[in-house]
Amino acid sequence: MVRNDGLDNLAPSTYERAKDRETTAEELDDSIEDEIDAREIFDHLRSINDPEHPLTLEELNVIDKNHITVDPEQMMIRVDFRPTIPHCSMATLIGLAIRVQLLRRLPPTFKVDVRILPGTHVSEVAINKQLDDKERVAAALENSHLLQVVNRCLVPR
């Protein structure tokens, strides 16, 4: 029997995980500076936990490498994520977790834009606007309850 405890998406589809990145000889050479690429950003984000399922954003196909763009010259990173269902109430929280992870993992000089993948959520405009508003993000991160919820998503299981 299906247990209904208020989950948005009772039975999300799951996807296969990507193989670990193969380290090349160049990358092991400390004298060569490696530019940040989409795969590296993906690796920072793949293990983020979904707020309600014991699965990662990678396993739920919320993020994938093809929807991450990196412009090393302009120091700009854009992550488009795909909520599991078009009315997912957790979409803002997931976007916030992605943003916080990149805030903590990357040099502060990077410009990070986190967006809903176009056409995948009924409220994408409103959610994008909230995620874009750095003042509201800053205020949210001063809220200890919300910070706890975000941190739970970020601690690897």
Next chain:
Amino acid sequence: MKMSKLSDLEGHEDRVWNVAWNPSGTILASCGGDKSIRLWGLEGGSWVCKSVLLDGHQRTVRGVSWSPCGRYLASSSFDGTTCIWRRQDDTFESCATLEGHENEVKACGWSPSGRFLATCSRDKTVWIWEVGEDEEFECASVQTCHSQDVKKVLWHPDRDELASASYDNTIRFFCEEVDDWQCYCTLDKHASTVWGLSFGPGPEPQLASCAADGSVYVWGTKGDRRSWELCGTLERHPRPVYDVSWCRTRGFLATACGDNAVRVFVKDGGDCSWRLGCTLTQAHSQDVNSVSWSPTGGLLASAGDDGYVRLWQID
């Protein structure tokens, strides 16, 4: 036109959100994510930190504003309160705390007569406080016409009339009627959050506004001084514009942008056409949150996410 860096003011331990000059241009106040307010002044020919106000707020200090007499400084905070500080030479003492907003207070501002202080909040309201004798503040009005987070409040430089800017993409104007304050005009041409406002020089000053989509607009009145309309557009910026400052002595318009640059625009002949005078690329190593021209002219202060306050001068 050429601008060059005069000073790096180092001391904040987190992003700096806002800078404000006292009316005589001798003290610059800054505030930020480290919950502190810093006051900078000239000492032996260089700008130094004169004092740090640490005990006023429990969370980020988002905005600061000086009273027109220069004796008081107001600070608004994510902790939901606004503090009033009384100046005595180089020391500042907290003399009142204004409570009432349901959550983060985003900005504060004194009216030109010194009779009123306005505050605005994520709770979507604008509060107008009447400044009584004996440093008492009484709420005179709560305005609820914005439908979202209110980012900025700014008084007209000569009249006790107020402008506010919001996450609901609008700018609104308020004036005092017989027995209450009311919203008399709404500007809804911006297509995203309006972050900053600044009035220009002249007897009937225009208003500049900047928004999250990189747009910067200039508004003015003709004939009826309460009918505001769009009268100029500046070049679109590549990232959000978080603040705008219009120099009242020289007419330059400075913008603070999320692409780390400070830009200075000058009027190009006619009343409504603007051209870029200069760009300070990498004015900060991260987003620029605030710009402010000194009241005496020539000096521009900027503040950024990199924790620095910087002073620039026109050569």
